[in-house]
Amino acid sequence: MDEADFTDFVTHRAAALLRTAYLLCGGDRGAAQDLLQDVLERAYPRWRRIKGRPEPYLRAALANAAANRWRNRSRRVSEVPLIDEAPPARPGPEQQVVEEDRVVRALRTLPPRMRAVLVLRFFDDMAEAEIAKALRCSTGTVKSQTSRGLARLRELLDDDLPAPVHERTTT
Amino acid sequence: MNTQELNEQLHNATDGLEPPPGFADTVLRGGRRRRGRRRMVVAASVLAVAAVATSATVVALRDVPQQVQAADARLTQPTRGDLAGDQAFLDQALDVWRRDLGYAEEASFGYYDDRRGDPRILWAGNTPAGRAAIVVQQVYVHEHTQAQPKDRGPQVAEGLVTIDPADGKLKLVDTAYIGLQEPTWADYYKFGPENRTLLIVDYGKPLHYSFAVGKEGETSTRTWERAQPRDGVVLVHIPEDHDPSTTAAFQGDDPPTVMPSDTQIIGPDDPWPAPPSVYVRGTASEFLANRLTDPDYRRVYPKLLEWGNSTWEFGNPPPMNDVERDSIWGLHVPVEVWQFQSDWDVTAGLSDGRLVILKETQVDWDTPRLTVMVSSDHYSTEVDIVDGGPVDSTTVLPVRFRIPDGGGWIVADKGKALSYRTAPDGEWQDAGRDAALLPDNTTEVTVDGETVALN
Known part of the structure; x- marks a missing residue:
C-alpha cells in the first residue's frame, strides 16, 4: 500500500471527484461528500491493485455507488419539488445562477442511473462506451438513457435541448 | 440550451465546490478502519477464526466452553459499583439498553434478535466521564441469522451505557462483540470526552492495560501496566500524550509484547495471515458513529462459498x-x-x-x-x-x-x-x-x- 500516493491523490483530486458526486447526488452537498468519502475509503485497501489512472476507476465507482445508494435508500428520500422558483424575467448574472440551480434540481428528479449517465456524459465528458463499461450496461442502454434523460430535462426546464447526437459505434 | 450549454451549466453549478479541510486525513482514517474490518471478514471466512466485520475488535482462538462459563457468571453476579443501590439510575440504564441495542453494529448479524429474559446491570458507578453502567442480557443466536455458525446458540450480550459527550445524553455507547469474545480478552471500553476514560471489567484474572505502541526494528511492541480492580472494574484515565485508539487491555498472565493488530496501526502493511492474538478495541465515539441509525438498514455480511483462496x-x-x-x-x-x-x-x-x-x-x-x-x-x-x-x-x-x-x-x-x-x-x-x-x-x-x- 502506497499510502503517500493515495493521500496525494485524494488531496489533489478530491475536489474534482466531489463535483461529480455533487451532481450524482442531485445537488445534495452533504450526500455527495459522504458518497465520495465512502468510495475513497473503499478504494484505499485496493489502491495498490489499481494500475493506470485511478480517476476513471473512481468515477465509475462513484456512479455505481450513487445508483445503489439511492436505490437502497429511496424509501427514505422525500419528494423534491421539480422547479419551485420562477426565473427572473430578464437574463443576467442572477438569471445564470438560477439556470444552473434549475439544472441541478432537474437532475435530482431523474432516476439515479439516468442521472449517472447524463453526469458522466455531459459533465465528465466520458464516451458512451466508457459509460457502458462503468455502469455495466450496454451502449444501447446508455444511448436510450441519454435520450430519455435529455428529454426529461427538457420537459422539466421547458427548454429546447436538442435531441442528442450519438457516437458512431461499430457494434 | 444545447448540450454544450448543459455542459457549461453543470460545470458552473459545481465551480468552487471543495471538500472540507482535513478531508484526506478523514478518508485515510476511514480507509484504514475499513481495511481492518475487511481483514477480519477475510480472517473469519478463510481461517474460520475471528468473527464479525466491525470496527471494534478483540482477540484470539476461541474456547467455547470457557466462554459459556464466563457468560453464565455475568448473568448471575450481583450488581457492583458505587451506584449499585441507585435504582433510578439502574432503571434508566436498562431502558436505554432496551432502546439502543437494536442500533448496535452487531445487531446487523442478528445477534440481538432473540433476547431472553430481562437485562441486568453488572456494574454501575461514577467515572471521570459521568455515570456509567455495564449491562448484560441473555440472547439466543439463531441459525437463520448472519452470525458465524460457531456463535449460534445461547450467548450473552454486554454493553456500556453512559453519557455521550457530544450531547450529554445517556446512551449505549459500546458493546462487547459476541463474535469476538475469547478467554484472553478483557471486556473494556474507551469513552467520555476524547474517549480518554478506560473501563476494564474484572473477571478475576490479572488485568493489564497498555497505552502506546512502540517499535523495535520492523516489529511493533507494547509495554503493559498491571491494573488493580475495584468493585469489579478498573477505571483509568488515558493520558493526554497518548492516543486512545492505541490503548489496549488484556486479561490473564503474560500479555503479548507483540500484537499483530498493531501493525495495522503503525504499519507495515498486512499482518495476515498470521493468527490474531489480541486486537485493539474501538472507542465509544467510533461505535456511535457506526451505529445503525435505521435497524432495518443492516450492515453487510458476506455469504460467499467458503472455498478459501483457490x-x-x-x-x-x-x-x-x-x-x-x-x-x-x-x-x-x-x-x-x-x-x-x-x-x-x-x-x-x-x-x-x-x-x-x-x-x-x-x-x-x-x-x-x-x-x-x-x-x-x-x-x-x-x-x-x-x-x-x-x-x-x-x-x-x-x-x-x-x-x-x-x-x-x-x-x-x-x-x-x-x-x-x-x-x-x-x-x-x-x-x-x-x-x-x-x-x-x-x-x-x-x-x-x-x-x-x-x-
Whole structure:
C-alpha cells in the first residue's frame, strides 16, 4: 500500500471527484461528500491493485455507488419539488445562477442511473462506451438513457435541448 | 440550451465546490478502519477464526466452553459499583439498553434478535466521564441469522451505557462483540470526552492495560501496566500524550509484547495471515458513529462459498500471480461490485485468445452472484463484465457459467470429482476435481457421481 500516493491523490483530486458526486447526488452537498468519502475509503485497501489512472476507476465507482445508494435508500428520500422558483424575467448574472440551480434540481428528479449517465456524459465528458463499461450496461442502454434523460430535462426546464447526437459505434 | 450549454451549466453549478479541510486525513482514517474490518471478514471466512466485520475488535482462538462459563457468571453476579443501590439510575440504564441495542453494529448479524429474559446491570458507578453502567442480557443466536455458525446458540450480550459527550445524553455507547469474545480478552471500553476514560471489567484474572505502541526494528511492541480492580472494574484515565485508539487491555498472565493488530496501526502493511492474538478495541465515539441509525438498514455480511483462496486455471492463460490477476480484475470491475468478492477464482485462457476470470461477488444483502470478466485478449484491452447469475451454495455444482460465444462451460464444486458428456448417451469424460472448463456442447456433468444437467 502506497499510502503517500493515495493521500496525494485524494488531496489533489478530491475536489474534482466531489463535483461529480455533487451532481450524482442531485445537488445534495452533504450526500455527495459522504458518497465520495465512502468510495475513497473503499478504494484505499485496493489502491495498490489499481494500475493506470485511478480517476476513471473512481468515477465509475462513484456512479455505481450513487445508483445503489439511492436505490437502497429511496424509501427514505422525500419528494423534491421539480422547479419551485420562477426565473427572473430578464437574463443576467442572477438569471445564470438560477439556470444552473434549475439544472441541478432537474437532475435530482431523474432516476439515479439516468442521472449517472447524463453526469458522466455531459459533465465528465466520458464516451458512451466508457459509460457502458462503468455502469455495466450496454451502449444501447446508455444511448436510450441519454435520450430519455435529455428529454426529461427538457420537459422539466421547458427548454429546447436538442435531441442528442450519438457516437458512431461499430457494434 | 444545447448540450454544450448543459455542459457549461453543470460545470458552473459545481465551480468552487471543495471538500472540507482535513478531508484526506478523514478518508485515510476511514480507509484504514475499513481495511481492518475487511481483514477480519477475510480472517473469519478463510481461517474460520475471528468473527464479525466491525470496527471494534478483540482477540484470539476461541474456547467455547470457557466462554459459556464466563457468560453464565455475568448473568448471575450481583450488581457492583458505587451506584449499585441507585435504582433510578439502574432503571434508566436498562431502558436505554432496551432502546439502543437494536442500533448496535452487531445487531446487523442478528445477534440481538432473540433476547431472553430481562437485562441486568453488572456494574454501575461514577467515572471521570459521568455515570456509567455495564449491562448484560441473555440472547439466543439463531441459525437463520448472519452470525458465524460457531456463535449460534445461547450467548450473552454486554454493553456500556453512559453519557455521550457530544450531547450529554445517556446512551449505549459500546458493546462487547459476541463474535469476538475469547478467554484472553478483557471486556473494556474507551469513552467520555476524547474517549480518554478506560473501563476494564474484572473477571478475576490479572488485568493489564497498555497505552502506546512502540517499535523495535520492523516489529511493533507494547509495554503493559498491571491494573488493580475495584468493585469489579478498573477505571483509568488515558493520558493526554497518548492516543486512545492505541490503548489496549488484556486479561490473564503474560500479555503479548507483540500484537499483530498493531501493525495495522503503525504499519507495515498486512499482518495476515498470521493468527490474531489480541486486537485493539474501538472507542465509544467510533461505535456511535457506526451505529445503525435505521435497524432495518443492516450492515453487510458476506455469504460467499467458503472455498478459501483457490485459483483454478484452464486453457492457456497468460502466466500471472495473484496480485497480477487481482490487478486485472480490479481495473475492470467497479468497486461497488466487489464490495465482497471471493478469494477463489477460475481463470481460463480460451483458444480464441480471450481471457476469462470468474469470481463470486456480493453487493449489499443481495444473494451472491457470479461475476465474470471476459476480455478480448490477454492484455484486457476490451473487457465485458458479465453477470453469471446467482449462486446457491446449497445446490450441487453451485458454479455453472456458460462463456459467451461458444467459449465453453466453467463449472466448480470444490472437493468434488467431476465428469461430463456431450450427448445423452455419450461416454462420460473425466474432468478432474473441484473445477473444470468444459466444451460448449456439454449437456451433463456428474459431481461425485450425481448427475447435473446443464441448460
